[in-house]
Amino acid sequence: MTGVMDAAELRQICLDAGADDAGFVALETPGLEGEVDYVREALASTRSLISVCVRLARENFRSRAVSSVNTEIDTAIPVLDRIGRTISIALQDRGYRALYPSVTFPVEAQRLPSRGWTVSHKPVAVAAGLGHMGIHRCVIHPRFGSFIGLGTVITDAVITPYSRPIDWNPCLGCYLCVAACPVGAIHNDGSFDFDSCYTHTYNQFVNNFADWVEVMADSTDLDDYNQRMSPQETTMQSRRQYRSGYCVAVCPAGSEVIGPYLADRKEHLQLVLRPLQRKPENVYASPGSNAEAHARKRFPNKTVRHVDSGIMPPDDIDPAPEAR
Ligand code: B12
Numbered sequence: 001m002t003g004v005m006d007a008a009e010l011r012q013i014c015l016d017a018g019a020d021d022a023g024f025v026a027l028e029t030p031g032l033e034g035e036v037d038y039v040r041e042a043l044a045s046t047r048s049l050i051s052v053c054v055r056l057a058r059e060n061f062r063s064r065a066v067s068s069v070n071t072e073i074d075t076a077i078p079v080l081d082r083i084g085r086t087i088s089i090a091l092q093d094r095g096y097r098a099l100y101p102s103v104t105f106p107v108e109a110q111r112l113p114s115r116g117w118t119v120s121h122k123p124v125a126v127a128a129g130l131g132h133m134g135i136h137r138c139v140i141h142p143r144f145g146s147f148i149g150l151g152t153v154i155t156d157a158v159i160t161p162y163s164r165p166i167d168w169n170p171c172l173g174c175y176l177c178v179a180a181c182p183v184g185a186i187h188n189d190g191s192f193d194f195d196s197c198y199t200h201t202y203n204q205f206v207n208n209f210a211d212w213v214e215v216m217a218d219s220t221d222l223d224d225y226n227q228r229m230s231p232q233e234t235t236m237q238s239r240r241q242y243r244s245g246y247c248v249a250v251c252p253a254g255s256e257v258i259g260p261y262l263a264d265r266k267e268h269l270q271l272v273l274r275p276l277q278r279k280p281e282n283v284y285a286s287p288g289s290n291a292e293a294h295a296r297k298r299f300p301n302k303t304v305r306h307v308d309s310g311i312m313p314p315d316d317i318d319p320a321p322e323a324r
C-alpha cells in the first residue's frame with residue numbers, strides 16, 4: 001500500500017500502545033543512510049520509521065544491586081517489543097505493511113561479528129526528534145533524560161508531517177558518565193571505546209558465553225576449571241547479566257531528572273555516583289587492554305578479571321546485507 005498516514009493519528013496509536021514518546025522519519029532522511037539496506041532486508045517496501053521510547057525505572061537502573069538493573073532491563077525490553085507489535089498490527093489493520101524489529105536480542109546471528117541488528121534505534125530516535133546522543137553515546141530525551149529504552153517500527157506508510165530533530169542537546173557536558181565508567185569506555189571528547197564496554201558488559205552474556213565454553217573445553221578437569229571460573233561466575237552463565245549501565249545511571253540530564261542535581265550537586269555525587277564508583281565488583285577486561293589499565297588505576301577497590309573478548313567486530317561495521 002502507498003497510503004498516507006496522519007502523524008497525529010499515528011502518534012495517538014503509539015501512545016495508546018504504551019509509548020512515552022514517538023516520532024516519525026522517512027527512510028531517506030540524511031543520517032539514516034547506514035540503515036537502508038538492513039531495514040529493506042527486513043521489509044523491502046519500507047518508506048518510514050516510527051521511533052518510540054519508554055521511560056525506565058530510574059532507581060532500578062542506578063542501584064548497586066545488579067539484579068535490580070537486570071530486572072528493569074529484562075522488564076522494559078518485552079514492553080517495547082509489545083508496543084512495536086501493537087503499532088504494527090494497528091497499521092496492518094489500516095492496510096499498511098509494518099514490522100517491529102527486535103529491540104535488542106535476538107539479532108541476525110549469522111552476520112556476527114558484523115552488525116547483527118536490523119535497526120540502529122539511536123540514530124532513528126535522533127532523526128525522529130526524540131533526543132540527541134550525549135557524551136556517553138546514548139540518546140538523551142529532553143524530559144526523561146538517559147533513562148529510556150528505544151524501539152522502532154518500520155512501515156510502507158508515508159507519514160505526514162514527519163518529525164524533526166530537536167534543535168538542542170540535553171547533554172550537560174558534566175562528564176559524570178566519564179567518571180562512572182569502570183572500564184574508561186567513555187572519553188571526554190565524546191569518543192567511545194566499544195571493545196572495553198562490550199567486553200565488560202557482555203561478560204556472562206553473548207560474547208563470553210563463547211568464552212565460558214572455551215574455558216570448559218580447555219580445562220583438564222574440574223579443579224582446573226574451578227581455578228579459571230569462580231562458582232559465582234559459573235552460576236551467572238545461566239541468565240544474562242548486563243553491566244555497565246553506570247553511564248546512564250549517573251546522567252542528570254532531562255527535565256524530569258535534573259531537579260535533585262541542580263538543587264545539590266554534591267548530594268547527587270554522594271547518592272548516585274560514589275556508590276557505583278566504590279562498589280567492590282569484578283571488572284572484565286582483555287589482558288593488557290586500556291580497560292584493564294583504567295580499572296587498576298582508578299578503581300583499586302574493583303577486581304580485574306581477564307577474559308577473552310571473544311567475537312569482536314571488524315573495523316567496518318556496515319557491510320550491507322546481500323538480500324534486498
Ligand atoms: C551494539 C549495542 C551496544 C554495544 C555498543 C554500544 C554503542 N555505543 O554502539 C554495547 C555492548 C557496548 C552496548 C552497551 C550498552 N547499551 Co546498547 N545497544 C547496542 C545496539 C544493539 C546497537 C547500537 C548501535 O546502533 N550502535 C551503532 C551506532 C549507532 O552507535 P554509535 O554510538 O553512533 O557508534 C559507536 C559504535 O558504532 C561503536 N562501534 C565501533 N565499532 C563497532 C563495531 C560494531 C559491530 C558495533 C556494534 C559497534 C561498534 O563505536 C562507535 C563510537 O561510539 C542497540 C539496539 C539497537 N538495535 O539499536 C542497543 C542500545 C544502543 N543499547 C542501549 C543501552 C541502554 C546500553 C547499555 C546502557 C547497556 C546496559 N547495561 O543496559 C550500555 C551503554 C553503553 C554506551 N554508553 O553506549 C540502548 C540505548 C538507549 C538510549 N537511551 O540511547 C539501546 C538503543 C537498546 C534499546 N533498544 O533501548 N550496546
Ligand code: SF4
Pocket residue numbers: 134135136137146170171172173174175176177178247250251252253
Ligand atoms: S552524564 Fe553528563 S556528560 Fe554524560 S551524557 Fe549525561 S549529561 Fe552528558
